[in-house]
Amino acid sequence: MTASDAVSDHFDRVAARAGDRVAICEGDRPLSFRRLLEWSHAITRALAPLVGEPGVRVALMLPNSATFVATFYGALRVGAVVAPLNPRYRSQELEYYLRDLDPVALAVDPTAIPLALEVLSQLSRPPALLVASASGDISFVRQASAAHRAIFQPESAPLLQQYTSGSTGRPKAVVRTHAALLRELEALRRVFQTGESDRFLGAAPFSHVNGLVRTMMASMHVGATLYPVEEFHRRYVLDLITREGMTVFGGVPQMFNLLGQTPSRGPVDLSSLRVLFSSSAHLLLDDNRRFFARYGMFVRQLYGSTETGTISVASESNQQSLTSVGAPLPGVRVEVVDSNGAGVDPGQEGEITIASPFSATGYLDNPTATEKSFQGEFYRSGDLGTMDSKGHITIRGRRSLVINRGGFKVHPYEVEEAIARHPSVREVAVYGVPSAHGDDIVCCSIVASAECSAEDILLHCQGRIAGYKIPSRIEFRVSLPKTPTGKILRGSL
Numbered sequence: 001m002t003a004s005d006a007v008s009d010h011f012d013r014v015a016a017r018a019g020d021r022v023a024i025c026e027g028d029r030p031l032s033f034r035r036l037l038e039w040s041h042a043i044t045r046a047l048a049p050l051v052g053e054p055g056v057r058v059a060l061m062l063p064n065s066a067t068f069v070a071t072f073y074g075a076l077r078v079g080a081v082v083a084p085l086n087p088r089y090r091s092q093e094l095e096y097y098l099r100d101l102d103p104v105a106l107a108v109d110p111t112a113i114p115l116a117l118e119v120l121s122q123l124s125r126p127p128a129l130l131v132a133s134a135s136g137d138i139s140f141v142r143q144a145s146a147a148h149r150a151i152f153q154p155e156s157a158p159l160l161q162q163y164t165s166g167s168t169g170r171p172k173a174v175v176r177t178h179a180a181l182l183r184e185l186e187a188l189r190r191v192f193q194t195g196e197s198d199r200f201l202g203a204a205p206f207s208h209v210n211g212l213v214r215t216m217m218a219s220m221h222v223g224a225t226l227y228p229v230e231e232f233h234r235r236y237v238l239d240l241i242t243r244e245g246m247t248v249f250g251g252v253p254q255m256f257n258l259l260g261q262t263p264s265r266g267p268v269d270l271s272s273l274r275v276l277f278s279s280s281a282h283l284l285l286d287d288n289r290r291f292f293a294r295y296g297m298f299v300r301q302l303y304g305s306t307e308t309g310t311i312s313v314a315s316e317s318n319q320q321s322l323t324s325v326g327a328p329l330p331g332v333r334v335e336v337v338d339s340n341g342a343g344v345d346p347g348q349e350g351e352i353t354i355a356s357p358f359s360a361t362g363y364l365d366n367p368t369a370t371e372k373s374f375q376g377e378f379y380r381s382g383d384l385g386t387m388d389s390k391g392h393i394t395i396r397g398r399r400s401l402v403i404n405r406g407g408f409k410v411h412p413y414e415v416e417e418a419i420a421r422h423p424s425v426r427e428v429a430v431y432g433v434p435s436a437h438g439d440d441i442v443c444c445s446i447v448a449s450a451e452c453s454a455e456d457i458l459l460h461c462q463g464r465i466a467g468y469k470i471p472s473r474i475e476f477r478v479s480l481p482k483t484p485t486g487k488i489l490r491g492s493l
Helices: 006-018 033-047 064-076 091-101 110-120 180-194 207-220 234-244 255-259 285-297 369-375 412-420 454-461
Strands: 022-024 028-033 058-062 082-085 105-108 128-134 138-142 160-161 173-177 201-202 224-229 248-250 277-278 302-305 309-313 332-338 350-355 376-386 393-398 403-405 409-410 425-435 440-448 473-476
Touching: 006 033, 006 058, 006 180, 006 207, 006 473, 022 033, 022 064, 022 350, 033 064, 033 128, 058 064, 058 091, 064 105, 064 128, 064 207, 064 224, 082 376, 110 128, 110 138, 110 425, 160 180, 160 207, 173 180, 180 207, 180 309, 180 454, 201 207, 201 234, 207 224, 207 248, 207 302, 207 309, 224 248, 234 255, 248 255, 255 277, 255 285, 285 412, 332 376, 393 412, 403 425, 403 440, 409 412, 412 425, 412 440, 412 454, 454 473
Parallel strands: 022 224, 058 082, 058 105, 082 160, 105 128, 201 224, 201 248, 248 277, 277 302, 440 473
Antiparallel strands: 022 028, 128 138, 160 173, 302 309, 332 350, 350 376, 376 393, 403 409, 425 440
C-alpha cells in the first residue's frame, strides 16, 4: 500500500495542512485537526503491537463521536481493516459479529465495557478490548488471547468490512479497499463541491455506510468540520443546524419524516443547507413534500448500497426530481436488464445492475452469494427500476419484494405511497404472504397517528390504486421493526 492509495495517508496530509482549524465540534468541545491527528497517532501506537500483519480486523462499537473518528483513522494507519458495529447491539448480536470478524481488537465506549466483557468471555479467540474516551485516554481492559485471521486482496489493501442489512436473510460480509473508497470520496467531493469551509451534520450512524462514508469520511477527506450527533433528537438537530449553519446533511428517510412532522418552537432556519440528501431506504413522496412545506426545501434522493458505495444522486432538489435518484456518478455505469440479463429500452422496467470503481468484488467467504450477485463487471442489485434516455434512474421496488397477486405484479412501494396519504397513517409497510392458491396475498402493517380502521384504509385506496393492489389483510401496530438506518424488516412482519 502506497501513500497514493491509503485513506489514512490522505487524512494525515489534510489534517497536517489544516492545523488548528476545527475538525470536530462535539457539543461545546471543539477539536482541532492538529489534536485529532495526535490522538489518532496515539491509537495507532496502542494498536501496533497487536496488528502483526496488515489486513487483520479491528472492530469499532462506538457512537457517532470524535472518539470514533480518531480510532477509525488510528486503526487504518496501522494497516487494520476497520469493521464498524452498531453501538446499540446487545450480547447476541455482538457475539455473532465478533465470531464472524475474528478481530484482533474491539474498541468500545466506557459505558459498553460490561457488555463487551460478557461477550468476550464466550469467545474462544477473544480480541483485545480497547477503551478510548472523549478525554483522549486510551487503555486496554483486556488483552487479545491468540493470533487472528487477516484479509488479503491483491488488487489493493482492504480498508473496510461491513455487513448487508440482513433485512431479508443472513447478513453478508462486504470488504472494500483503500483505492475504492478514495475514488468514491473524490467523486462525492466533485458532485457536492465540498471543501474545508463546509460544516457536516453527522446524524446518520457512522456504523453504516451512509453516515460513515458520505458524512464522516467525506468531511475528513476535504478538511471540513464535522458535528457528530450521538442520538437523533429532532429539536436538537434543528437547533444545531440553525445555530451552527450546517451546510451538508446526509440522512435517512426516518429523520426527514420526523423533522417534517415537528411542530415549530422558536426560530428554525435551514437555509444554510446547500447539500441535503436522503439514502439507505425509500423516502416517500409525501414525506418529502411535507418537509418542503415546513422548511422550504426538498430532500435529494441518493442511491447506493453497502456493496457498491454511492451509485447516483439527484442533481436538483425540486418538485420534478422527487421520484428520481438521479444519474450515475462519474465512473459508475448502470444498466437495466430483464430476467435474462439483456438490456431493456429506456423507460422500461428491469433489474438495476452496477459496474463501479467504488464497488466490492464479492462477499467475503461466500462464493455462492458472490456468484449470484456479482457477474462479470456488474453487481446485480435486486432493485427494480427504470432509466430514461438521459440516464436518470427511478427505483420501483425490490425484486424479492414484488407481490404476485393472481398473476399481476404488485410493487409494495407504490401501495405504501397510496396508503401513506391517509391523514391518520404515520407509517406503513406492504408485503406479500403466500395464499392457498399459489399466488400472494397483499398485506400491510400500519402505525396510525390517530383513530383509524381497516375499512377507512380500504375506502381510501379505492380509486387510487387498482383493486388487485389493495391489501386483503390490514393490521395496526405500535411500531414497525426496522434496521438502525430505517429499513423496514419485512421478514419480521
